[in-house]
Amino acid sequence: MLDEPLLYDLNDSPFCLKARICLQLKGVVFRRVPLTIGRLRELRRLNPLGKVPVLVQDGRVIADSSRIARHLEEQHPDPVLIPTAPEARAYAALLEEWADESLYFIVGAFKWLNPENRAAALANTVNETTPSWLRPLVGGAMVRNIRRRYAAWGYRAGALAELEERMRENLTTLTTLLDGKPYLLGRSATLADVAAFAQLAWMRRYAEQRLLDEAPSVVRWLDRLAAAPPIAAALSS
Ligand SMILES: N[C@@H](CCC(=O)N[C@@H](CS)C(=O)NCC(=O)O)C(=O)O
Numbered sequence: 001m002l003d004e005p006l007l008y009d010l011n012d013s014p015f016c017l018k019a020r021i022c023l024q025l026k027g028v029v030f031r032r033v034p035l036t037i038g039r040l041r042e043l044r045r046l047n048p049l050g051k052v053p054v055l056v057q058d059g060r061v062i063a064d065s066s067r068i069a070r071h072l073e074e075q076h077p078d079p080v081l082i083p084t085a086p087e088a089r090a091y092a093a094l095l096e097e098w099a100d101e102s103l104y105f106i107v108g109a110f111k112w113l114n115p116e117n118r119a120a121a122l123a124n125t126v127n128e129t130t131p132s133w134l135r136p137l138v139g140g141a142m143v144r145n146i147r148r149r150y151a152a153w154g155y156r157a158g159a160l161a162e163l164e165e166r167m168r169e170n171l172t173t174l175t176t177l178l179d180g181k182p183y184l185l186g187r188s189a190t191l192a193d194v195a196a197f198a199q200l201a202w203m204r205r206y207a208e209q210r211l212l213d214e215a216p217s218v219v220r221w222l223d224r225l226a227a228a229p230p231i232a233a234a235l236s237s
Contacts, residue, residue, distance in 0.1 A: 005030040005057040008043055012124035012205070014104060015065040018198040019053040020237060022069045022191070024230035026076040030055075032237060036129050037138065066096065069191050081191045088185055095184060095192035103170060103199035106163050110208040112146045113157045117206045124205065164211060167203075171215040178217050182224060189225060197225045201235065 007023065007030050009016035023030050035043060035052050047054045047063035055062045055071070062071045073082045083089045111121045126139045150156070155163070174196065177184050184192045200222055203209055212219050225231050 003058060005055060006033050007031070008033045008035055008039070008046065008052050008054040008056070010035045010052050010125070011128050012202070013052060014107070014198040014202040015051075015100070016053045017201060017234060018065045018194055019055065019068045020234035021194050021198065021231050022065075022072050022081060023055075024234045025079060025081060025189075025194075026072045027230075028072065028076065034128055037134070065195075066100065069096075069194075080188070081194065083185065083190055088190075091185060092190045092192040096195040099192070099195035099199050102166075103196065106167050106170070107199055107203045107206070107208070108146075109150055109155055109160070109163050110167075110203065110206050112143065113150060113155065114160055114207060115157065117208075118143070120206060164208065167208065167211050168214065171211065171218050174218045174221070175215055178221050182221070189228075193221075193225060197222060197231070201226070 005023070005028060007016070007019060009019065009032055011034070020032075033039070040050065043052065043054065044050050046056065046061050049063065051063065053063075053065055053068060055068045057071075060071075062068050069081065073080075083092055111117055122135075122139045122143070126135050126142065130138045147156075174184075181187065183189045184196065200212070200218070204212070204222075212222075226235060
């Protein structure tokens with residue numbers, strides 16, 4: 001008998017949400033293994049980068065949301081999430097990369113650098129991973145580490161206004177792409193929609209969700225995706 005696929009994941013991770021959406025859209029029954037600090041060593045054995053999501057299926061270990069999406073596409077070609085036509089496939093790959101890199105960087109900065117988000121950021125990350133008695137210690141160290149990482153790239157709280165402006169530009173780009181069509185590449189949702197959706201669904205948990213008020217067609221697209229039962233299931237798991 002084949003083993004039930006396991007997904008090592010975190011609730012407040014856009015990449016884990018992206019992987020859960022792909023699994024749900026492909027109809028794969030899986031079990032979440034929530035990342036806790038007690039499982040860090042186990043995770044590093046599976047993925048030396050120590051990052052989630054990681055899918056373990058039939059003895060194979062697949063780390064990284066993009067690899068998981070491609071693995072699932074191979075195993076379950078229907079419904080199609082990665083277009084087969086070369087040009088559409090290339091656009092989907094570019095949009096996925098843009099969402100995973102640019103949008104992730106900006107939303108991560110909102111989450112960790114904006115003092116308004118501090119309590120929610122800690123609760124969303126630390127409560128799932130850490131026993132209550134260790135939370136103050138782990139939370140403090142996590143905030144310092146992540147802020148140090150952003151500072152090394154030149155971003156502190158003072159850069160938030162500039163990052164908000166970049167997010168507004170990205171939302172304008174999405175508005176343009178969605179003009180006259182329900183999904184980014186046309187009539188059906190692809191991995192491009194899933195990747196961008198995952199980052200913006202993450203932003204919706206933080207104060208910068210207000211930026212979406214300026215982009216009504218992006219909100220309609222997010223709501224359309226969120227209402228699809230497999231995506232609703234991924235959001236609530
Ligand atoms: N490119 C990876 C990115 C994964 C990633 O950055 N995951 C974050 C959570 S959102 C993580 O595990 N961070 C832990 C760490 O960096 O130590 C993917 O698409 O899966």
